[in-house]
Amino acid sequence: xxxxxxxxxxxxxxxxxxxxxxxxxxxxxxxxxxxxxxxxxxxxxxxxxxxxxxxxxxxxxxxxxxxxxxxxxxxxxxxxxxxxxxxxxxxxxxxxxxxxxxxxxxxxxxxxxxxxxxxxxxxxxxxxxxxxxxxxxxxxxxxxxxxxxxxxxxxxxxxxxxxxxxxxxxx
Numbered sequence: 001x002x003x004x005x006x007x008x009x010x011x012x013x014x015x016x017x018x019x020x021x022x023x024x025x026x027x028x029x030x031x032x033x034x035x036x037x038x039x040x041x042x043x044x045x046x047x048x049x050x051x052x053x054x055x056x057x058x059x060x061x062x063x064x065x066x067x068x069x070x071x072x073x074x075x076x077x078x079x080x081x082x083x084x085x086x087x088x089x090x091x092x093x094x095x096x097x098x099x100x101x102x103x104x105x106x107x108x109x110x111x112x113x114x115x116x117x118x119x120x121x122x123x124x125x126x127x128x129x130x131x132x133x134x135x136x137x138x139x140x141x142x143x144x145x146x147x148x149x150x151x152x153x154x155x156x157x158x159x160x161x162x163x164x165x166x167x168x169x170x171x
Contacts, residue, residue, distance in 0.1 A: 018032060019032065024055040024075065025055070026075065027058060031053065031054035033051070034050075034051055035051070035094070037094075044121065045100060047095050048095075050094045051078070052090070053074070056073075057071045057073050082101065082114050084114050099119045099126045116163040122137075125160055126163060127162070127166035127170075129170035132166075136162045
């Protein structure tokens with residue numbers, strides 16, 4: 001069996017079709033599990049469904065340093081095939097906070113990374129990166145020193161923009 005070519009995220013367009021044997025963000029998908037969601041009596045998501053995925057990453061560059069030539073990367077995707085991050089990030093966002101991740105980089109359709117999402121439980125727009133998660137609500141007062149604009153205080157008017165700015169600042 002021929003090995004898959006090394007992944008270049010710029011080569012793919014739009015969300016991925018997440019299925020065993022297909023190609024993910026890091027490599028060939030070898031295992032998929034759907035984490036179910038639950039709704040409250042009003043029809044709002046309490047726990048948002050997502051996919052846990054194992055992908056085989058070809059690490060032949062690392063093999064010469066005594067590392068294995070293949071690595072299993074444990075990632076999470078939305079049901080639409082947009083990448084959320086690792087297991088822990090997806091668990092906190094989707095299960096604990098009830099955030100519905102969404103694709104935000106409209107200017108880069110080939111990079112399907114979710115960095116913002118809305119939580120119906122607390123009516124906040126969340127932004128996240130590998131260093132932090134924060135929720136923003138319209139009308140919140142931010143003090144001087146807070147991200148994303150540390151040099152001045154302000155009142156939030158555009159929660160999507162603030163969440164995107166925060167995600168960029170902590171990425």
